[in-house]
Amino acid sequence: MSGQDVSAGAVLSSIQAKTALVGVIGLGYVGLPLCLSFGEAGVRVLGFDSDPSKPEAIAAGRSYLTQFASDRVKTLARGGTFTATSDMNRLDEPDAILICVPTPLTRHLEPDLTFVTQTGEAIAARLRRGQVVILESTTYPGTTVEVLKPILEKSGLVAGVDFWLAFSPEREDPGNKTHTTTTIPKVVGADDEDSRRIAAAVYETFGVPTVSVSSSATAEAVKITENIFRAVNIALVNELKLVYARMGINIWEVIDAAKTKPFGYMPFYPGPGLGGHCIPIDPFYLTWKAKEFDLSTRFIELAGQINTSMPDHVLAELGRALGERFRKSVNGARILLLGIAYKKNVDDMRESPSLKLIEKLEAMGATVDYFDSYFPTIPKSREHAELAGRKSVAWDLDAFGAYDAVLIATDHDDVDYRGLADSARLVIDTRNACARGGADMSRVVLA
Incomplete structure (x- = not known):
């Protein structure tokens, strides 16, 4: 939309009409299925990855993740709907930029946001008015506003005025054939109404239900909560496994019987x-x-x-x-x-x-x-x-x-x-x- 109307209404209209170009940074277990979902819905998508072997595989119509058939990649690549690059200088091309990069821990169990900050700096160097930037990488509440926003605003542009900024946590479950990118609802949070509406519209282009929350920090907290819920319950059954084994009781038999209760119980496994x-x-x-x-x-x-x-x-x-x-x-x-x-x-x-x-x-x-x-x-x-x-x-x-x-x-x-x-x-x-x-x-x- 460079050189065109970049008001919130114009950006929203272009997204809803599927004329906007979507950029996805990080073509791994989160980014690749997003690209396929957009492309198969008729939305043009440009993928970015620092590993040149991934854009090369996409250009050749080959999937490098076994859960996604190469035919899906080949169809979109040959039709020109899905292209990929390692050239971050092209970040001014997409109208929507989705960040799907790793957020590991340091050896001291502290957040390592290196990939997020480096990606933010690459975007800031090419950021233009009218773009929407959405962080998907799982992180602590406050990252979008406290870390990413200041980096992007080094461009001289202001979030919520010149460009739109939101957080929408990835909810991928590799290998799950029942719940996929196009069926798992997308939580979307932003700190202004225009950013929220525009970000939600990005995901709605491939038909996924969206759930809007009041802020990016709330959306960040949603994903952290989901994962803590699983971690705590897995820890519980791991501890029960130790106790029951000492008593001569099989934990898996216990879980199989307990999960027959139609309410008040959810099975987790050690x-x-x-x-x-x-x-x-x-x-x-x-x-x-x-x-x-x-x-x-x-x-x-x-x-x-x-x-x-x-x-x-x-x-x-x-x-x-x-x-x-x-x-x-x-x-x-x-x-x-x-x-x-x-x-x-x-x-x-x-x-x-x-x-x-x-x-x-x-x-x-x-x-x-x-x-x-x-x-x-x-x-x-x-x-x-x-x-x-x-x-x-x-x-x-x-x-x-x-x-x-x-x-x-x-x-x-x-x-x-x-x-x-x-x-x-x-x-x-x-x-x-x-x-x-x-x-x-x-x-x-x-x-």
């Missing part, structure tokens, strides 16, 4: 630790921010302690089982770990407890191999760079009998758990996968 970009990280954003108000988030911090202790519990169970069954310790044992992904049926290993388990096992003197059909090779990561390049073993039930134990960390559906339980000497199952698969449980230990 595991070897938290994974993904949201649940292990986001609660600590609020914990950090609360200190500014002289408040201690004891409940959230306790949940974090319980969840982060789960890998050590799993290894303790492994050591106990090896000792009782084979008079063997973890030191010197051969272990096969099943699953590098943080959750089943996805090629996403962000914050995966599997990576921590491998490192801890090797530090204890074990030799560790892994199998994961979604990860033939472990890619490079910031926290576990030394594991990059390791390759999955082939699926071979006969060969698996040579390992002292098989540790199920991720319960992909493409695994023959019955055959595994019959072939392995010992299975440490953190997901109840063997029981669900109808396996003989005589060599299986739930952990």
Whole structure:
């Protein structure tokens, strides 16, 4: 809309007419599905990513995330609806800019907004009147106004007057085929009415329901609340798992029975630790921010302690089982770990407890191999760079009998758990996968 009417009404009209160009910064698990959703609704979209391999893949019509078929990318790319670039100098082209970049933690569990601030500076360098900027990255309440807005206003333009600014939290659940980008309602918050209306209209172009809230900080708090809710409840069942196991009670049987109650209960499941970009990280954003108000988030911090202790519990169970069954310790044992992904049926290993388990096992003197059909090779990561390049073993039930134990960390559906339980000497199952698969449980230990 450069050179045209850039009033709020004109910007809103162009968005509703689907003549506006949408820009998405960060083409990962959040950004790529957004691009596909806009493109398939007939909205032109320009993706930005600092990793040049992603724009190259899009130009070639190839998806680099297994949950999205390459045909979807190819159709949009060949039709010119979806293009991508690593050139941030083109940020003046989109009429709406959506920021979908990572928000990790530092080693001291403090927010690391480096990617947000760098992206904001890149936008500010090219910001023009009439653009709308929407932050989607999960963060603490106040980030949009306190961090992003001042950076953007270094351009000389004023938020709510010259450009529009909002926050709309990503709500992606990788691998979920029931709830997708186009069906999960989008919460939209902004600190002026025009920004709120314009931002909501951006998402309404691909038919998703929108829920407007009174401020960007409120929208930020919505996402933090959703993730803290999950983290706390997962911590609860992880703690119950320890208590019930000591009593000889199977936690998974308890949950299966409890969830038959049609009200007042929602099932959560234990595991070897938290994974993904949201649940292990986001609660600590609020914990950090609360200190500014002289408040201690004891409940959230306790949940974090319980969840982060789960890998050590799993290894303790492994050591106990090896000792009782084979008079063997973890030191010197051969272990096969099943699953590098943080959750089943996805090629996403962000914050995966599997990576921590491998490192801890090797530090204890074990030799560790892994199998994961979604990860033939472990890619490079910031926290576990030394594991990059390791390759999955082939699926071979006969060969698996040579390992002292098989540790199920991720319960992909493409695994023959019955055959595994019959072939392995010992299975440490953190997901109840063997029981669900109808396996003989005589060599299986739930952990």
